Amino acid sequence: MARTGSGALLSRRNIKLDSFLKRNTDRGLYDRIRAYEPCVVISETVNKVYMHVVLSDERVYITEYPPRTLTEAFSFSRVRDIELVNDLPDFLSGKDRELCQHIRITYVTDKPAARGRDWLRRDRRVGLSPAAPPSRRSSHCPTITHTSDGYPAQRSPRDSLTEDVPLLPPTRSASCPNPESLGLLRVPRPPTQPRSTASSPTGSPTSPLSPIAQRLNLPDSGQVQRRIGSVLSRLLRRDCEASGEEREAELHLYAVSHTSRLYLHLQSSWNSFIIRSTLLLDPLYRRRCSCSSESSPGQRLPAISWERTAHLFGQLSSELLQEGISVESLYLLLQELRTAAHRNITLRRLFWRSSEVCSFLVQTLEESLHGCQSLSGAYTADQLLLSTLTAQTLAVMFRETEVEPARLSLLCAKKGALASRLLLALICDPELQTQNQKSLVDCELQALLAEYLDAACSLLFELLLLGHEASRCFSADNFLSVGWILRVLQPHPHLLSFIDYQAQQLVLGLSDPQETFLSPGQSVLLFQRCRLLLACLQHNNQLAQHLRSHFREEFRYFVKPSRAEEKLPPHYSISQPTLQLVEQILDLTLHR
Template structure:
């Protein structure tokens, strides 16, 4: 979020405009006001506005506009209808010479809203196909390869955050220090759903069944005609879509509006895709009796004190972290409190270092318990980064002392993707736990690289933590190349013809994050680029084909950007 301040009741934007913030607090509903990520003054050009100096206001779902000074808050475009967000290299003639040179011209291409078609509503009701309106596919037009700009869970009954009647049950085959992830709701990548085919509509030319009344045949023929009409209507929907453009001119070379728009859009696409997964939807949906910000702050303090107390056992730590992850997934307020306090974040980094890096430095090997706990820590950190890219408290904590905590987090995150093969009886279970951790580590590294891109637009004291700086911090790590190589192999494996049919929503989002990670390595680090091109050129050439993208279902909002990333990877990895 774009807010800072002390106490849960004081929510002030990082780049505060007191008049605008007061207006938003009075005008916007509480749910919308809490989800405003940023705002910035700019010149707006569109069919509806013409040309005007306004404030662009970003939430996690839409772009709003308000006058200067503010009088009304108007929705400009929903991220669900956006096709592309890009920077335009031009010199706007309507600006002064000084402003023209430092202007950032942002063009948002989207599918315009169409008027309701009442004449066919009765057809849809008669055909039994009434439902939610289709979301415009976020297919983006081909352009140059982008850089990364954007990315009842185990508490016993009476949990402070959620109570769905699910209690932890420890299986005898697993250590009691780390309960079964299926029981406690660890977010694992499910197997792809089996493909299914729709049953064909009855044909009006089919002979009538013996003994069937003639009226039934007429009804069948009439229904068949309606079905064909509806199918023809859907076939022409793409042709009827009208593209529109919203132009935002930010008159500042240090403006973060473009990066904030990219980040908000990517976050929306990922979350919309994940919400298609029933398990994720159940976890992330807030309960009907949602608590206030004051109650959230009180409960977070209680949870923090329990996590940080001396002598806490591993099993209790595991359960408390699950509660923290679930609460952070559902509560914007808690994600802010997490970064403002800072103590829990430092504790999680220290625990991750003890679980993985401390063990490796002694020449030891991973255990299943260590990997399960490490996966939960990394998943919790990833959730707290949601909407944190413009949170001042986040950068203040991570960038302090020349990025000391951020460096520790990065080095603790990378691990050896190989298991100890000297213990074959446990290898299968250990490999599964390691794969789960590597998936989680990819998602967190995706968020950290996104933070690096955004820091380049910050003040000179903060812009040291760029993407290049992050990769330089990781360079001495002995397992960096194997870690990146593992992520590349997973992309090849998922997209090859050997991995089954369609990807699940969770798998699709993870593929998007992996592709972003690899693209960043190729564009910003010569050593990593050479490693990927040398070791994976043939795999990408022979196993990743244009037909590979068919594994991404058309109704996944993340599909369009992922397809574009795959095309860029094929171009860069195959480039000699």
């Protein structure tokens, strides 16, 4: 789980819940839990129950208050929309009603609609799988060698950072056939109440309500459990007898704290999931990541420990920061760092705690792209290759690290000095300054420049996601909003041409008749370009007016939802969110 240096969560830590999760989930699941937060839950079968929502990088879980069981609510692969609803819930009053954040999650389910008592009947046997022995949760060093990108290489002491380190196979019990319970461990089920008390909605709770739940006059999970058994079983039990057609369902979460970050965590987790799951459809990306999902259960290995990762990252950092390092050595070390970051989320968190490495990468981008150009003013192949790798490495470091406090602290330090340098460094002139752009050398340079511009778009997308998170925070120190990012970029002499290039690529990507379907990587890049252009249209009047005046006609004839639907395969997780972004861009460009 994401932590500060002392081991605390980014948000306010619930010691009881954190202890429950640590004891009763396998290490693979616990380490990938991003956040948890209490809120009021409403769904087809749950009506205003105060519970805890637990977010991992792939799924959302719900547990009682206080926690007894942990059950999957939905996978991000089934989510269609996550939105804030601007309303005043009638079951709240006073400041709680005014400050409440109502989050509506629309997702696809195979379950039939609730069917009275049959749907609410509890399967007493279904629980969490048996607890793993203590040694399973201990740290181990992997023993297999994995070479980068499929090329043979000599094994170094640091190879365990970049090798396949999949998680231990979660145990299953005969009483828990539901695959959605994988990774969860059994906890004692509280004694069931007699049926006579279950029918009484006014029974006294077996555990005290939180102050918020008492103030809201909402039932806690103890009350609900006596009345109808387990809330989670009602909400989440699979219908094993019939699998009807997919249908949309809604889950409503009401966060009553005005400092709640639940919506931000949900959006960020969803963004990360749809990007990663789409990229994993590309065999080359899968090989680069050596993701644990490729390994069969019998081949899974224990994850590398935090301490071992920190030691190996320290070795790599010291080599990167040594004086007089050659360009060739720097390039190879950055390749190693990028590959390790793809495969190891712990390394990404450690990266943000090492301000020297992050500052070094920003300086490398500044010097390679802007400070060391040839006498003719044109880019060289070495500069573009190093700049692209640096931008790609920085972009990977942002993935799934939004709950790492050191990231925000580092980027906000000294009034955003490092963030400003990074923003200004990644923007460049998309036009190649050469005498003869038809020559073979210039064509190769143009291809390298296009690759860098794609990497710069991905990195700027990550920074804008950070800005969206910051815009909803209530801290005076957190000024890294989307508007601030675009204001920092506005004086850059090549900003307009850079944005023009991204808009042109959007038009070309949707209008190219030779491309039937976009590849996973192209689809992700299309999604990121749409988010970038939408941010310009929504948060900067000058950029919005520029896009409307220069691209209105191109967007009108070529950027159509129907064209996007033809280009984006329906089985890509990112397809539906991208279609929604295209519709928003057209609305802001053509109708305003």
